[in-house]
Amino acid sequence: MEMLLSPANKELGIDALIALVKVAVIFNALLLVFSLMTYVERRVLAFMQFRRGPNRVGWFGILQPAADGIKLFFKEEVMPEGAHKLLFFAAPVVALITAYVALAVVPYGGPLVLPFYGQVSVFGRPLDIQIANLDVGVLFIFAITALGVYGIVFAGYASNNKYALIGGLRSSAQMFSYELALGMSWVSVIMAAGSFRLTDIVATTAAWGIWPWMILQSPAFIIYMIAACAEVNRTPFDLPESETELVAGFHTEYSSMKFALLQMAEYINMITVCALASNMFLGGWLSPLPFIPNSPLWFFAKMLFLLFVFIWLRATVPRFRYDQLMDFGWKRLIPIAALWVVLFSGMTAFFGEKKAPPSTVATSTSPAAGQVSR
Amino acid sequence: MILDVILFYGAAIVALASGLFVVSQRSPINSAFSLIVTMCSLAVMFAMLGSAFIAVLQVVVYAGAIMVLFLFVIMLLNAKQEEGERAGGIGRAAIALGIILAIQSVVVVWKGAANLPANYRETTSADVARGLFASPRFLYAFEATSILILSAMVGAIVVARKEKDTGK
Amino acid sequence: MPSLDTLYSATLSGFETAHGGFVQVALAVSAFLFVVGAVGVFVRRNVITVMMCVELMLNAVNLAFVAFSRAHGTIDGQILVFFVFTVAAAEAAVGLAIVIALQRNREDLDVDSFNLMKG
Numbered sequence: 001m002e003m004l005l006s007p008a009n010k011e012l013g014i015d016a017l018i019a020l021v022k023v024a025v026i027f028n029a030l031l032l033v034f035s036l037m038t039y040v041e042r043r044v045l046a047f048m049q050f051r052r053g054p055n056r057v058g059w060f061g062i063l064q065p066a067a068d069g070i071k072l073f074f075k076e077e078v079m080p081e082g083a084h085k086l087l088f089f090a091a092p093v094v095a096l097i098t099a100y101v102a103l104a105v106v107p108y109g110g111p112l113v114l115p116f117y118g119q120v121s122v123f124g125r126p127l128d129i130q131i132a133n134l135d136v137g138v139l140f141i142f143a144i145t146a147l148g149v150y151g152i153v154f155a156g157y158a159s160n161n162k163y164a165l166i167g168g169l170r171s172s173a174q175m176f177s178y179e180l181a182l183g184m185s186w187v188s189v190i191m192a193a194g195s196f197r198l199t200d201i202v203a204t205t206a207a208w209g210i211w212p213w214m215i216l217q218s219p220a221f222i223i224y225m226i227a228a229c230a231e232v233n234r235t236p237f238d239l240p241e242s243e244t245e246l247v248a249g250f251h252t253e254y255s256s257m258k259f260a261l262l263q264m265a266e267y268i269n270m271i272t273v274c275a276l277a278s279n280m281f282l283g284g285w286l287s288p289l290p291f292i293p294n295s296p297l298w299f300f301a302k303m304l305f306l307l308f309v310f311i312w313l314r315a316t317v318p319r320f321r322y323d324q325l326m327d328f329g330w331k332r333l334i335p336i337a338a339l340w341v342v343l344f345s346g347m348t349a350f351f352g353e354k355k356a357p358p359s360t361v362a363t364s365t366s367p368a369a370g371q372v373s374r
Numbered sequence: 375m376i377l378d379v380i381l382f383y384g385a386a387i388v389a390l391a392s393g394l395f396v397v398s399q400r401s402p403i404n405s406a407f408s409l410i411v412t413m414c415s416l417a418v419m420f421a422m423l424g425s426a427f428i429a430v431l432q433v434v435v436y437a438g439a440i441m442v443l444f445l446f447v448i449m450l451l452n453a454k455q456e457e458g459e460r461a462g463g464i465g466r467a468a469i470a471l472g473i474i475l476a477i478q479s480v481v482v483v484w485k486g487a488a489n490l491p492a493n494y495r496e497t498t499s500a501d502v503a504r505g506l507f508a509s510p511r512f513l514y515a516f517e518a519t520s521i522l523i524l525s526a527m528v529g530a531i532v533v534a535r536k537e538k539d540t541g542k
Numbered sequence: 543m544p545s546l547d548t549l550y551s552a553t554l555s556g557f558e559t560a561h562g563g564f565v566q567v568a569l570a571v572s573a574f575l576f577v578v579g580a581v582g583v584f585v586r587r588n589v590i591t592v593m594m595c596v597e598l599m600l601n602a603v604n605l606a607f608v609a610f611s612r613a614h615g616t617i618d619g620q621i622l623v624f625f626v627f628t629v630a631a632a633e634a635a636v637g638l639a640i641v642i643a644l645q646r647n648r649e650d651l652d653v654d655s656f657n658l659m660k661g
Contacts, residue, residue, distance in 0.1 A: 087407065135498045139430045146438025150410065153445050157403065165449060172446045176439060196499050382564055386571050393575045396598055397582035402590045409594050412575070416601055419571070423564060423612045428620045432604065435627045440597065440634045447638045448590060451645045465585045472581030479573040487566040493615025502624070505617035512621050519628040526632030534639035536646070 014123050022131050023104075030103065034267045035065035041311050048315040075256040080160055083253070087158035092258045095151025095265035099272065102144040104131040106275045107198050109285040109296025129296055130199070137198040138186060141276060142179075145231065149175045151265060152233075152250050159253035167249030170239050170322065177329040178230035178237075184337035185224040188344040189217060189280050198276075202284040210283040220344075221281040223337050225309070228273040230329070232266065234310055236317040239325060270310060271303070278302035378422050385418035402448050406441060413437045427499040568609035575602035589644065589651045593637050600630050 039054065039062060046053025054061035079088065107130040111119055120127045134140050149172055156168015190196060193204040205213045214221075230237035239249075251262050278284060278299055285299040320328065388411065395408035413436045420429035506512050575598060582595030604623045611619025645651060 084403070087403070134426070136426050136430045139427070139434065139499070143430045143433035143438060146434055146442075147414075149438070149442055150445075153442065153449070154407075157445070157449055169446065169449050172442050172449075176442055179438070194500075383567070386567055389571060390574060393578050393598060396594060397578055397585065402588055402594075405591050405594050409598060412598065413601060416605055419568060419605060420608050423568060423608050425608050425611065425620050428604075428608055428623050431624065431627060432601075435631060436597070436601065440631060443634055443638055444590065444594060447641055451642070451651070468581055468584035472577055472584075475580075476574055476577040479577055480570050483569045483573040484566060487569045487609075487613075490565055490610075490613040491615075492565075492613065494612055495615045497611075497617060497620065501617050502620055505621050506624070515625060519625060522632050523628060526635050530635040530639035533636065534642045 014125075018122060018125065018127075019131060022129075026103065026108070026131060027100065030100070030268060030271065033271060034264055035069070037267050037271070037307065038068070038263075039065050041314075044308070044311045045315050048312075069260065072256055072260045077256045077258065078253070080253045082160040084158040084160070087154040088253075089258075091151050091155035091158060092254070092261035092265070094154060095148060096261050096268070098144050098148040098151065099265040099268035102141045102148075102272045103268070103275070105134050105137045105140050105198065106130065106272070107133070107202070107279060107284065107299075108275070109299040128199075133197065133199055136196045138190065138196045138201075138276075138280070141272065142183060142186075145269065145272065146179060148265070148269060151262070155254065155262065156250040159250075161253050164250050164252045167252070171233060171250060174230055174233075174237065174239060174325060174329070177326060178227045178333070181223060181329065181333040181337045182227040182231060184334065184341055185220045185227060186280065187341045188220045191345060191348060192217075198279050198284075201280055202286065205283040206286055210286045210288050214282060214288075217281050219340050220337075221277065223333065223340065224277060224281065225306075226333060227337075228277065229310065229313065230325075232269045232273055232310075234270065235314040236319050237325065238319060239322055270307060274303045274306035274310070275299075277306055381418055382422040385415040385422070388412075388415040389419065403445070406444050406448060409444075410437055410441050413441065424494065424496050425502075427497070427502050565609045565613045568605055568612075572602045572605040572609065575599075575605070587652050587654060589641050589653055590638075592653060593634070593641070597630065597634070600626055 042064070043053040043061070045051075054064040057063040057067045079085070107128065109129050111126055111128055152171045152175075153168045156164045156166075156171070159165070189201060192208075193201040195201065195204075208216075233239075251259055254262055282288075282302045283298075284302075285294050285296050287294045287298055392408045392411040392415065396405050396412060399405045399408060413432060417429040417432040417437070420426075420432055506516055579595045579598035579602060582598065583592055586592050586595060604626055607619040607623045607626070609619075611617065611623075641651065644656070648655070
């Protein structure tokens, strides 16, 4: 018993406690963002289509997500005849878990600095708003979102329904087609930063200056946003659930809370890709304007703007046809992404590299993160 | 520290169990599901062995690309059919031999591994990149893989392409 | 009554031993999974399942590579795993293309029925 209270174990315990509190806070904050997101999406879509949208429940309909949640909670769970029971149950769970785990390595605005207070620290540890600062951060997100496909594929297969099956087939083909372009769009950023660690990437942005970075990486950013749109199955790439052809695609047979979980996974994936984009391409918590200090609020502002862009796209762009989708992915987007990789590496070879000064990179590794990143 | 140990042994047990399921399940979709679980738990083992980069690549390449391809083909062909015993008792003979071989190889490997050196070292993604590109040792092999991938891509397209009805 | 420090260093060395066990256990798991995959290749009749068993064998080999890389403290094992990944991806792509062609031409996925070359 005594050895459990040794100093090193106490340190480990404090690290674990901080990590747990961070997980709890971020998990619940994301639940809130998700529910607000559904409300904002419906309101904005309604505004763009000259409708009113939900405006009955609460002040301007702000309690609509809660009402929807309660409604879904009390609906009957239906298991279709001949369904693969295990996979039918596993699909929403896989979708949601992968969606949440990917967010563990996203830095939500670097070191927590309050105005008039300075760096916040707990038990002598400077506090970052990030759960785990992995050495392979970007690749980790790539891996986990790649696992997220299974949620949809399993849902499509297990439902024993031809529309669901076609939805699942389409989504698996679509996701691994666009994953290639997504991965290639990251190459120029990773090449410039020389690291997969997301905090290193933001440190590199600070070394370059945020505007030069944003301008130089803008081709990669555009490729990323298109591919990410396809990855999270948003319009104009929402063929897996296109309601005019496939009823509701892969979640045709889902009802009640399972349906809610699938929806939640979809929105949280959206949040992930937007958070990643704002860290990698838009400089995260760095301030783009002079005289305004860097702050986590900048990160959230950039992320929310990108989320708004997704809603905007949904109201503006019509859906692709399936052959157009494949054509665009394989014959346009991937060659353009490859061309950009070649161009950027050529530029790097010609003009030389500009790395973040080692000091910023070194301080970006917090002691707590070292434990996790093993 | 203690977490590493728990995760490693937990992942090892899951990998063994799901590896057995891959072979013993009757329908391909169950095998595929078990194989995904095996691959993910192997990735956890890689990470606990100190190579996080390879662990993440394992999930990206195997679980994220190859197994999606397998599932895609299973769904496309709707290959649900249960399969029967193999004719001629080959199956039973293979199982019996397999059990003997499994025991034998595990014992031999366990004994042999006891004498391995213990130069443990944490490696990062930068170390792997340096190992690949700093010396020409692996450089040509790396370039050769790009040709391999390209030819595999062309081959897959040619083999799987539907023959056009040109009136033949 | 030993002091806290000695107790703690004792537990630490215990953990070190467990780490040493990591390599041994990983190699044993790898050997077992390889044999299971090999048996699967012989026992199963569906082409897709046979290919999955081959993937299982490749995965077992990867585990052995990573374990040896850890034991020797070099990076070479991990780089070899990297090459195994590329070969496995190529193999899966071509193999599944062949499976699709087989299904299209013969409407059968049983490995025992593919005996055109038997003479």
